[in-house]
Amino acid sequence: MAISRTHRGKQKPRTIVVPLLAVSAAAGLAVVWLLFSPPVLTSAFSFGGMPEEASVQKRERSSGLERKYLYWGSRIDCPGKHCDSCAGLGHQESSLRCALEEALFLQRVLVMPSRMCINPLHNKKGILHHINTSSEEIWAANSCAMDSLYDLDFISKEVPVLLDNSRMWSRILSTSMKLGVNGVAHVEGVSRADLKEKSHYSNVLLINRTANPLAWFMECKDRTNRSSVMLPYSFLPMMAARALRSTAQKIKDVLGDYDAIHARRGDKIKTRKDQFGVIRTLHPHLDRDTRPEFIQQRVAKWILPGRTLFIASNERLPSFFSPLSARYKLAYSSNFTDILDPVVENNYQLFMVERLVVMGAKTFVKTFKEDEKDLSLTDDPKKNAKNWQIPVYTMDSDGN
Known part of the structure; x- marks a missing residue:
């Protein structure tokens, strides 16, 4: 048409x-x-x-x-x-x-x-x-x-x-x-x-x-x-489909009283070299802020030790967030394959289920702050299409 x-x-x-x-x-x-x-x-x-x-x-x-x-x-x-x-x-x-x-x-x-x-x-x-x-x-x-x-x-x-x-x-x-x-x-x-x-x-x-x-x-x-x-x-x-809402509810029932974080890495931490060979990225603090040691420091004032923490992330390394287990009881969607596999056929459906699960948490920490009241892992703005900056990996804002 x-x-x-x-x-x-x-x-x-x-x-x-x-x-x-x-x-x-x-x-x-x-x-x-x-x-x-x-x-x-x-x-x-x-x-x-x-x-x-x-x-x-x-x-x-x-x-x-x-x-x-x-x-x-x-x-x-x-x-x-x-x-x-x-x-x-x-x-x-x-x-x-x-x-x-x-x-x-x-x-x-x-x-x-x-x-x-x-x-x-x-x-x-x-x-x-x-x-x-x-x-x-x-x-x-x-x-x-x-x-x-x-x-x-x-x-x-x-x-x-x-x-x-x-x-x-x-x-x-x-x-x-x-x-x-x-x-x-x-x-x-x-x-x-x-x-x-x-x-x-x-x-x-x-x-x-x-x-x-x-x-x-x-x-x-x-x-x-x-x-x-x-x-x-x-x-x-x-507005998720009824089957996805039902699946998310089953996972929430198993989790009980829980908190959640969404750590978006993968596509958002990509880098490129400038004309002088210097590595730059659109989100200079994101790679740092979504690593376990920095996540633990960031969320300590919002999520108490011993709590069940559901982690939704596009990080490819399964054990990446394991260090957080010293402080929290970690849970991932991969722990619920028996609930997910009969319903979920693609990653869009999986993401929609995870989204419903994190929205049902007592405390939910997003990757980026989208609203003034949001809790977030990083202070980098979500929308940045032009300003490529040098990545920062230390707590020093200058990266030194």
């Missing part, structure tokens, strides 16, 4: 309101899917506190045309022309939260991709090497069903959502082609306020947001303005 556009410098916001003929290929596929798929509706709508069975029955009776829709494309994160790759879960959630906020603001149903791309760097269980494999097969192997990550009915209590492989979506596509100018608006560079207030946008059945070749979250350029944020960062973590 994405429309290819040639960018020639800065242009004024524009829109083309036409029938959905430009996406006939996608619509054709949708119609084929509709004709040959089983009568199962995978979309999710909000119907208040209605029992699940009654909710499903009402969805099946609904034509879908009593609502208006917002479409962002079949991929949550497709940076520019490099669509064979994708970002990690955090970046994709930023994009998804952006789209959900826009749908909430416009009071529209968000059409969500039915699958999420899994970055091979973040998935040990994914297929990392491909021989004579098509891009479609690679995408299928390195992606997972959206409803295996998120509870769509849960999300729909706040923002109604619809999956792009549902029969309802096929029906909406078919109908939009018959409505002429009221069917679909392909928009580019149009503000949310204009989409909501101007009648030729607000009255159209379907708004297509796929013109931007960048990742979805690029549309949310004012997210630094907290007053414009409609959904908190914690929204999607709390």
Whole structure:
């Protein structure tokens, strides 16, 4: 459904309101899917506190045309022309939260991709090497069903959502082609306020947001303005699929009264040499601050000796945090394979379970401070894309 556009410098916001003929290929596929798929509706709508069975029955009776829709494309994160790759879960959630906020603001149903791309760097269980494999097969192997990550009915209590492989979506596509100018608006560079207030946008059945070749979250350029944020960062973590929430609860029940830390290392402590051969990094204190001896000093005032400490980390060396066992009873997700293995199929699901576990701790210490009230292992800012500095490995701020 994405429309290819040639960018020639800065242009004024524009829109083309036409029938959905430009996406006939996608619509054709949708119609084929509709004709040959089983009568199962995978979309999710909000119907208040209605029992699940009654909710499903009402969805099946609904034509879908009593609502208006917002479409962002079949991929949550497709940076520019490099669509064979994708970002990690955090970046994709930023994009998804952006789209959900826009749908909430416009009071529209968000059409969500039915699958999420899994970055091979973040998935040990994914297929990392491909021989004579098509891009479609690679995408299928390195992606997972959206409803295996998120509870769509849960999300729909706040923002109604619809999956792009549902029969309802096929029906909406078919109908939009018959409505002429009221069917679909392909928009580019149009503000949310204009989409909501101007009648030729607000009255159209379907708004297509796929013109931007960048990742979805690029549309949310004012997210630094907290007053414009409609959904908190914690929204999607709390929307985990029911199976993942149940798995996390089982682990929490075993842990009992516990504390937790998240020590992000791996990708965040990468270094490079400058033109003089000096090693530099974007987070100069992070490698130091996430080592056991420094973690122990940092958290001593928050977590008492003898406490059970659950550690979530992307550190590859299993015994890396072992020195902390002299002070705490350590626990990792690897201690709960009997609970995790029947449910968790990829590292995104594992991360979502770990995230729920650490959020349930009595005291939770994050890697980076994301809010003024957060406890963190380091004082380095999380966002730093340009200032490469010399790593510091001692308690002397100058590294001497």
